[in-house]
Amino acid sequence: IPDDEDIQRENNVRGLTMLGHFGFECLPHQLVNRAIQKGFSFNILCVGETGLGKSTLIDSLFNTNLKEKKSSHFNSNVELKIRTYELQESNVQLKLTVVKTVGYGDQMNKEGSYQPIVGYLDAQFESYFQEELKIQRSFVDYHDSRVHVCLYFISPTGHSLKSLDLLTLKSIDNKVNIIPLIAKADAISKNDLQKFKYKIMSELVNNDIQIYQFPTNDESTAQMNSSMNKHLPFAVVGCIDEVKVGKRMVRGRQYPWGVLQVDNENHCDFVKLRDMLLCTNTEDLKEQTHTQHYERYRCFKLQKIGFTDVGPDNQPVSFQEIYEAKRQEFYDQCQREEEELKKKFMQRVKEREIAFKEAEKELQDKFEHLKRIQHEETIKLEEEKRQLEEEMMNFYKMKAGSETLQTQGYTNIKKD
Numbered sequence: 001i002p003d004d005e006d007i008q009r010e011n012n013v014r015g016l017t018m019l020g021h022f023g024f025e026c027l028p029h030q031l032v033n034r035a036i037q038k039g040f041s042f043n044i045l046c047v048g049e050t051g052l053g054k055s056t057l058i059d060s061l062f063n064t065n066l067k068e069k070k071s072s073h074f075n076s077n078v079e080l081k082i083r084t085y086e087l088q089e090s091n092v093q094l095k096l097t098v099v100k101t102v103g104y105g106d107q108m109n110k111e112g113s114y115q116p117i118v119g120y121l122d123a124q125f126e127s128y129f130q131e132e133l134k135i136q137r138s139f140v141d142y143h144d145s146r147v148h149v150c151l152y153f154i155s156p157t158g159h160s161l162k163s164l165d166l167l168t169l170k171s172i173d174n175k176v177n178i179i180p181l182i183a184k185a186d187a188i189s190k191n192d193l194q195k196f197k198y199k200i201m202s203e204l205v206n207n208d209i210q211i212y213q214f215p216t217n218d219e220s221t222a223q224m225n226s227s228m229n230k231h232l233p234f235a236v237v238g239c240i241d242e243v244k245v246g247k248r249m250v251r252g253r254q255y256p257w258g259v260l261q262v263d264n265e266n267h268c269d270f271v272k273l274r275d276m277l278l279c280t281n282t283e284d285l286k287e288q289t290h291t292q293h294y295e296r297y298r299c300f301k302l303q304k305i306g307f308t309d310v311g312p313d314n315q316p317v318s319f320q321e322i323y324e325a326k327r328q329e330f331y332d333q334c335q336r337e338e339e340e341l342k343k344k345f346m347q348r349v350k351e352r353e354i355a356f357k358e359a360e361k362e363l364q365d366k367f368e369h370l371k372r373i374q375h376e377e378t379i380k381l382e383e384e385k386r387q388l389e390e391e392m393m394n395f396y397k398m399k400a401g402s403e404t405l406q407t408q409g410y411t412n413i414k415k416d
């Protein structure tokens, strides 16, 4: 097969050597340039008991010193501390949001411990959902606060997961990508650590808890990701202080028996976590958040409102049809409620009317009764008056009689 140069020579055409990319092979470069200009954002949720090393691990991951002050063990409920940082590495800008539990695991009420976390995850989905529903959306300057990954810190007991761990993981596993971590892994020996990892994974499987699996569908990362999946949960150690090992300064924790180097893969899984989280799978975590977790939330919300893709006859239903049906349903319901209210009102008016009539009749009866009593009293008084007058007449008669007798007697005495 003749190559380009042979053809050019044959046709006596002068060729130019390409100095850069041109044509549509430049598309990926355009995307990279635009993404760098726009900057990246990444939201991490750290869930774990107080003092398990959440802040130290975030500092170790991003090489920062973001820690403010230690949290108290005596919070009456779990709170979430949200901080957003603008970080830069070479020419890449990263807007990092770290949400950290405060007081997690310090209360008796287990439901109260994980509810604020579930509520926060849902609230971020809801805010994005509301933005999507707007007629004039402004995703350009919208700060997408949906959580891309949850680093779940497991206490290094070497024993098993606590009931709070299971409850929390179960309630958030369909809302966020979970990467389980054994915190302060320097507290467990190498042998115990393997058994502990195995125990945790079997407990997660037994309780049907889905954790994030590094994707194996991309050829370039499949091998690495599938081997990393076998290392879960990562046993991490955090530290931002540097200590001298030989002639080098390394990040590590100094112990009487030696130095545990955070960035040494033989000492802990910190490097594995950092590579998986920040170098290999950041974009997949964001994609999963949108296509799996947010999609589930959106679907649930729309179904709750009454939207559906297919009708009872299994035929696709258009948005317009659903809207019209909903509108009609709402209108009918308003009518029904209005009728109901009218009926209730008429019923009450009737009841009141009957009550008034009864009261009126009662008053009338009372009046008649009083009138009768008064009439009887009057008759009685009239009778008494008549009797009195009769008695008075008799008295006057008797008085006149006795006066006559008296006068006659007096005349007789005088005669004598």
Ligand code: GTP
Residues within 6 Å of the ligand: 048, 049, 050, 051, 052, 053, 054, 055, 056, 057, 067, 069, 070, 071, 072, 101, 102, 103, 183, 184, 185, 186, 187, 236, 237, 238, 239
């Ligand atoms: P709160 O914000 O108070 O909930 O704590 P936190 O979970 O953010 O823990 P923090 O990072 O403040 O660490 C608490 C203590 O544990 C500090 O004294 C750290 O130096 C220490 N620490 C952090 N990570 C590790 C670790 O991997 N191993 C050991 N042994 N100690 C650690």
